[in-house]
Amino acid sequence: xxxxxxxxxxxxxxxxxxxxxxxxxxxxxxxxxxxxxxxxxxxxxxxxxxxxxxxxxxxxxxxxxxxxxxxxxxxxxxxxxxxxxxxxxxxxxxxxxxxxxxxxxxxxxxxxxxxxxxxxxxxxxxxxxxxxxxxxxxxxxxxxxxxxxxxxxxxxxxxxxxxxxxxxxxxxxxxxxxxxxxxxxxxxxxxxxxxxxxxxxxxxxxxxxxxxxxxxxxxxxxxxxxxxxxxxxxxxxxxxxxx
Amino acid sequence: xxxxxxxxxxxxxxxxxxxxxxxxxxxxxxxxxxxxxxxxxxxxxxxxxxxxxxxxxxxxxxxxxxxxxxxxxxxxxxxxxxxxxxxxxxxxxxxxxxxxxxxxxxxxxxxxxxxxxxxxxxxxxxxxxxxxxxxxxxxxxxxxxxxxxxxxxxxxxxxxxxxxxxxxxxxxxxxxxxxxxxxxxxxxxxxxxxxxxxxxxxxxxxxxxxxxxxxxxxxxxxxxx
Numbered sequence: 001x002x003x004x005x006x007x008x009x010x011x012x013x014x015x016x017x018x019x020x021x022x023x024x025x026x027x028x029x030x031x032x033x034x035x036x037x038x039x040x041x042x043x044x045x046x047x048x049x050x051x052x053x054x055x056x057x058x059x060x061x062x063x064x065x066x067x068x069x070x071x072x073x074x075x076x077x078x079x080x081x082x083x084x085x086x087x088x089x090x091x092x093x094x095x096x097x098x099x100x101x102x103x104x105x106x107x108x109x110x111x112x113x114x115x116x117x118x119x120x121x122x123x124x125x126x127x128x129x130x131x132x133x134x135x136x137x138x139x140x141x142x143x144x145x146x147x148x149x150x151x152x153x154x155x156x157x158x159x160x161x162x163x164x165x166x167x168x169x170x171x172x173x174x175x176x177x178x179x180x181x182x183x184x185x186x187x188x189x190x191x192x193x194x195x196x197x198x199x200x201x202x203x204x205x206x207x208x209x210x211x212x213x214x215x216x217x218x219x220x221x222x223x224x225x226x227x228x229x230x231x232x233x234x235x236x237x238x239x240x241x242x243x
Numbered sequence: 244x245x246x247x248x249x250x251x252x253x254x255x256x257x258x259x260x261x262x263x264x265x266x267x268x269x270x271x272x273x274x275x276x277x278x279x280x281x282x283x284x285x286x287x288x289x290x291x292x293x294x295x296x297x298x299x300x301x302x303x304x305x306x307x308x309x310x311x312x313x314x315x316x317x318x319x320x321x322x323x324x325x326x327x328x329x330x331x332x333x334x335x336x337x338x339x340x341x342x343x344x345x346x347x348x349x350x351x352x353x354x355x356x357x358x359x360x361x362x363x364x365x366x367x368x369x370x371x372x373x374x375x376x377x378x379x380x381x382x383x384x385x386x387x388x389x390x391x392x393x394x395x396x397x398x399x400x401x402x403x404x405x406x407x408x409x410x411x412x413x414x415x416x417x418x419x420x421x422x423x424x425x426x427x428x429x430x431x432x433x434x435x436x437x438x439x440x441x442x443x444x445x446x447x448x449x450x451x452x453x454x455x456x457x458x459x460x461x462x463x464x465x466x467x468x
Contacts, residue, residue: 167388171381175372186367187385190360191392197353225392232391236384239305 021112028108028116036124043127046088050132053080058139067141070207077136078200081154082161082192084128089121089165090172090184105241114166114237118230121162129158145209153206156219157199160226164191167233170240191229198222251444254437258285261430276340280427281434283333287355289439290326293319293446294362298390301383310457313379316386317369318449322442324362331355351409354393361389 019027036043057076061068068076096104104113133154137144144150165188172184198218205215262281297319304312334355335345346352368385372378 164392168385171368171385171388174377175368175381183368183371187364187389190357190364191389193353193357193360194392229388229392232388236305236388239380240384 021109021115024108024112025116025119028104028112029119032116032120033123042091043124046084046091046124046128047131049087050080050084050128051135053083054132054135054139061140070143071204073140073143074200074203074207076140077133078157078196078203080132080136081125081129081158082196084132085125085158085161085165085192086185086188088124088128089162089169089188110238110241111234114170114233115230117170118163118166118233121166122159125158125162126155129154144207146206146212149212149215150203150206153199153202153215153219156222156226157195157203160195160199160222160229161192163226163233164188164195164229167229167237167240170237174240194225195222198225247440248444251437251440254433255441258282258430258434258437262434265430276337277427279333279337281430283330283337285431285434285438286326286330286333288435289442290323290330290358292439293326293442294323294358294390296446297323298386301386304379304383305387308376308379310375310379311454313383314450314453314457315446316383318446318453320362320365320386321449322446324359324366325445326438326442327355327359327362331359349409357393361393365389 057068057080067073165184168188168191169184172187175183198221202215202218202222258281262278297316300312300316300319304316334352338347339345365382365386369378369382372381
């Protein structure tokens with residue numbers, strides 16, 4: 001057991017030798033996308049979840065007659081996206097059977113696996129956020145004043161949510177028995193709070209139609225946070241590797 | 244008892260006596276609440292130092308796994324939580340009498356809340372894994388990951404923020420180092436060392452207890468086998 005834990009691990013021989021890291025990431029990403037496309041029910045389930053939540057909020061708000069005020073609109077949108085992100089992250093790394101995991105580890109570098117997963121999760125969340133936002137504005141009104149900033153913020157925000165949750169979901173999957181879903185939420189939320197605080201702030205700026213340069217600082221902070229999270233995942237995932 | 248434990252006792256006695264009886268400058272609004280500088284601020288200093296120690300032990304664990312390093316990281320995190328909760332309580336009490344509210348949505352307060360959430364999650368994670376090596380490794384990874392994700396919020400964002408109610412804008416998030424009264428410094432610096440050493444002391448005792456427990460378990464396992 002101890003010999004498995006020690007690091008650095010033997011490299012190269014059984015792996016895709018001579019394949020560069022970007023190429024390896026590309027192959028793994030294509031594999032994930034193909035798998036997702038073949039099992040469309042999972043993707044449809046997530047979309048249905050987002051659509052359903054939006055519809056329920058629409059029904060609840062129209063009970064009192066009328067649309068939610070702008071701050072509530074903003075908060076609700078990000079809460080829906082947050083839980084979509086938790087749901088999506090709970091599937092990727094978490095639901096791979098142990099045998100399959102073992103197989104990947106013999107053919108690919110851990111760094112490539114985690115980076116491919118981060119990109120894949122980001123893409124998945126983007127495909128959830130885009131139609132989600134569409135339905136949301138159709139049903140709950142459109143108080144956004146500068147759409148360029150808002151769309152950019154949703155894109156960067158979705159990528160940040162996905163990247164922060166990828167490693168955490170891998171940890172939660174291996175911790176197992178504590179009930180994967182709950183554990184993922186418990187471990188993920190503290191890490192996501194910084195991201196959400198920044199994202200909601202930029203989003204509010206977009207709703208108020210403030211000029212771009214007001215949101216430039218927070219936007220750069222968000223991107224920097226993404227780089228930190230990506231780098232730390234890159235360094236730490238090899239240790240999570242063969243458990 | 245080691246010499247630094249006597250030092251801890253002396254420093255904390257000095258902090259408490261001088262903190263409550265010593266001279267503080269007369270300031271509007273703050274009045275006597277500024278004595279909190281000897282309690283709230285050093286507790287957070289101590290918390291930061293001890294949580295840093297926890298992360299360093301987690302890194303050391305990943306490089307070279309041993310149950311000793313795991314226990315060190317775990318117990319340091321627990322002491323960090325204790326100091327953090329004390330810091331939150333003293334800060335909240337202070338805020339009640341200077342700002343008029345127990346809690347606000349300030350950058351620095353958010354940072355404090357996130358830190359506590361992270362380490363609470365760390366304990367939950369430890370509780371939900373049964374295998375010892377697995378638990379040690381997963382919690383070490385989470386410790387490092389969460390710490391690095393929270394640093395921007397704790398140390399960088401407050402310095403970037405345009406507005407904060409919390410004392411010490413435009414510099415150190417805890418207080419402003421340039422307008423600190425020199426009589427207060429005489430108590431403040433010993434208080435930082437004292438509270439940090441108290442944290443180290445608590446951690447040391449908790450670790451020794453954990454080591455002994457581990458030995459007992461090993462013996463019991465041998466007897467069973």
